[in-house]
Amino acid sequence: MASSTSLSIPDETLTNLISYLKAHKITHSPALCFRRMPGRGIGVFTKDSIPAGTRIFHVPTAALFTTSSIPFSFASKDLRPKIPVHALLAAYLTFGITQERAKQMHGWTATWPTWDDFSASMPVFWPPSTRTEIFIECSPATESAGAANQHHFFALPPTLTGTQDSPSDSMSTGNPSYVPLLDAQLAKLSGHIENTATLFPGHSTSLRDPQSAIHKAYLYNWANINTRCFYHVAAGKRPPRDSNEAMALCPGMDLFNHSDSATCHTSYDRKGFYVSTRVDIAPDSELLLSYGAHGNDLLWSEYGFAMDPNRDDHVQFDHVVLATLSQSDKKVLSDTGYLGNYTLNSSGICWRTEVVSWLGILTSTQWHRFLQGKLDPQALDRAFSDNVHRDAGKRRKGNQGHVASDKNNSVDELMPSTKVKKRQIAWLAEITRRAEDSINGLLILSDPSFHDQMMRIFSEQQSTSAHGRGTGANVQKRTTTIELARLRLCMTRWMQILEMSHKAVLHLYSTLPGQDVEASAASLKMELLRQRCHEVMQHG
Numbered sequence: 001m002a003s004s005t006s007l008s009i010p011d012e013t014l015t016n017l018i019s020y021l022k023a024h025k026i027t028h029s030p031a032l033c034f035r036r037m038p039g040r041g042i043g044v045f046t047k048d049s050i051p052a053g054t055r056i057f058h059v060p061t062a063a064l065f066t067t068s069s070i071p072f073s074f075a076s077k078d079l080r081p082k083i084p085v086h087a088l089l090a091a092y093l094t095f096g097i098t099q100e101r102a103k104q105m106h107g108w109t110a111t112w113p114t115w116d117d118f119s120a121s122m123p124v125f126w127p128p129s130t131r132t133e134i135f136i137e138c139s140p141a142t143e144s145a146g147a148a149n150q151h152h153f154f155a156l157p158p159t160l161t162g163t164q165d166s167p168s169d170s171m172s173t174g175n176p177s178y179v180p181l182l183d184a185q186l187a188k189l190s191g192h193i194e195n196t197a198t199l200f201p202g203h204s205t206s207l208r209d210p211q212s213a214i215h216k217a218y219l220y221n222w223a224n225i226n227t228r229c230f231y232h233v234a235a236g237k238r239p240p241r242d243s244n245e246a247m248a249l250c251p252g253m254d255l256f257n258h259s260d261s262a263t264c265h266t267s268y269d270r271k272g273f274y275v276s277t278r279v280d281i282a283p284d285s286e287l288l289l290s291y292g293a294h295g296n297d298l299l300w301s302e303y304g305f306a307m308d309p310n311r312d313d314h315v316q317f318d319h320v321v322l323a324t325l326s327q328s329d330k331k332v333l334s335d336t337g338y339l340g341n342y343t344l345n346s347s348g349i350c351w352r353t354e355v356v357s358w359l360g361i362l363t364s365t366q367w368h369r370f371l372q373g374k375l376d377p378q379a380l381d382r383a384f385s386d387n388v389h390r391d392a393g394k395r396r397k398g399n400q401g402h403v404a405s406d407k408n409n410s411v412d413e414l415m416p417s418t419k420v421k422k423r424q425i426a427w428l429a430e431i432t433r434r435a436e437d438s439i440n441g442l443l444i445l446s447d448p449s450f451h452d453q454m455m456r457i458f459s460e461q462q463s464t465s466a467h468g469r470g471t472g473a474n475v476q477k478r479t480t481t482i483e484l485a486r487l488r489l490c491m492t493r494w495m496q497i498l499e500m501s502h503k504a505v506l507h508l509y510s511t512l513p514g515q516d517v518e519a520s521a522a523s524l525k526m527e528l529l530r531q532r533c534h535e536v537m538q539h540g
């Protein structure tokens with residue numbers, strides 16, 4: 001591997017990074033270079049082709065930033081077991097690090113995102129108003145559809161917030177182990193702040209004060225650790241029970257972006273971390289790691305971005321399914337291990353949802369046999385068709401030659417699999433309705449005439465201007481940019497959810513007779529929303 005000097009970038013921050021890498025004996029393939037890209041920060045690229053299986057990056061153990069980098073004068077041996085690693089690293093970077101050390105690390109830390117980047121993209125830093133139901137009123141003039149002029153909707157999807165649960169339709173009522181992603185993250189962040197404040201009493205007041213510079217610096221460092229750390233266990237140490245306690249920051253290696261089809265992978269041994277290529281790499285390509293097989297909700301909440309497309313994407317829709325089940329259904333599902341965790345992805349609904357769909361349509365014995373793979377529902381459909389033909393024959397005889405009308409479309413007359421599909425369509429229609437409501441609401445808020453309402457929902461208002469990064473018009477412009485970025489991220493995610501449910505509904509319609517009109521109407525509606533969102537993304 002070559003030394004870092006071969007990375008040539010026309011950007012002072014990146015040039016300083018190269019000096020930092022060199023000074024810390026961090027080496028890499030001579031083909032690598034760093035580039036900035038709109039919407040994804042810095043990434044690692046190759047100028048030349050690289051064969052599969054090549055080691056392209058090495059960060060020696062001595063260059064890692066871990067709890068071993070923190071002096072005992074800041075955190076004693078006794079204190080360390082009492083604080084999560086994430087919180088300790090954030091505390092040290094916020095008020096433990098000397099000016100001299102911060103200056104030494106600057107060649108690397110200057111490449112980190114800005115606070116505005118995190119604030120715009122990570123919902124954990126957004127105001128509570130983005131998590132609760134939004135009501136807006138429109139005069140008929142601003143109402144493009146000309147329909148109802150009151151809108152209520154959610155900016156953030158329930159898969160992140162769980163806020164669409166009413167007590168009777170609650171994910172938590174139905175599935176006690178379910179904690180929405182954002183709730184878990186908010187609890188973790190506030191737990192870390194509280195823990196740090198307790199263990200470092202000299203900083204407790206400012207850490208707990210959202211307006212203080214220390215609090216804001218802590219959030220910034222916490223976000224950096226959250227989005228840039230790698231799993232690492234020091235040589236000779238046992239892996240901790242909680243993988244979050246095995247953290248290392250790897251200078252330079254933290255600039256690889258994520259992909260669901262990563263071209264590189266990481267490994268480590270006692271000498272440090274390595275990145276190697278998994279496949280042959282073409283010149284001028286970005287080198288990509290996998291942060292895990294994560295759906296967009298997790299990528300968004302933990303890392304502040306969503307991929308489009310993302311083959312690991314899915315949405316959990318427990319809130320929709322559970323709201324349609326009786327307590328006794330939930331008990332049956334709980335007893336069989338099928339309560340909750342119902343997901344939809346680009347291939348349709350998951351097996352767990354399929355299982356719930358048959359509950360009540362099969363007899364209890366049939367349903368349990370179906371779970372065990374001992375009953376093929378198609379056999380039931382065949383038996384149903386045979387019965388229908390037999391009955392029709394009997395009716396013909398009974399009616400002395402007059403064929404009985406076959407127009408009875410009551411649910412009881414439907415084939416078992418048709419009943420199941422109709423049930424699934426109803427669930428998907430509910431996901432679609434919620435997504436459409438939210439997209440329409442966000443489209444209204446993106447209109448300049450709704451600027452004040454948009455700011456009330458997406459802005460911390462007074463608190464943003466207290467960040468000490470500008471005044472007057474400058475702050476106003478910056479905050480508006482942040483709020484609009486937040487709104488657009490919500491719109492993008494709802495659109496992805498809508499596309500997923502739309503695709504699944506179309507597939508179900510295609511397996512049922514006479515659903516062409518419904519399918520075309522749904523596609524038309526979808527296309528109109530897609531176009532309106534596209535316009536906002538382009539010009540708004």
Ligand SMILES: C[S@@+](CC[C@H](N)C(=O)[O-])C[C@H]1O[C@@H](n2cnc3c(N)ncnc32)[C@H](O)[C@@H]1O
Nearest residue numbers: 039040041042227228254255256257258303305
């Ligand atoms: C470990 S850093 C990677 C380097 C990062 N681009 C930077 O400039 O610091 C992780 C962050 O990179 C960004 N990122 C990673 N993969 C991305 C992707 N596929 N699309 C958009 N942003 C991505 C996200 O902001 C994420 O929090």
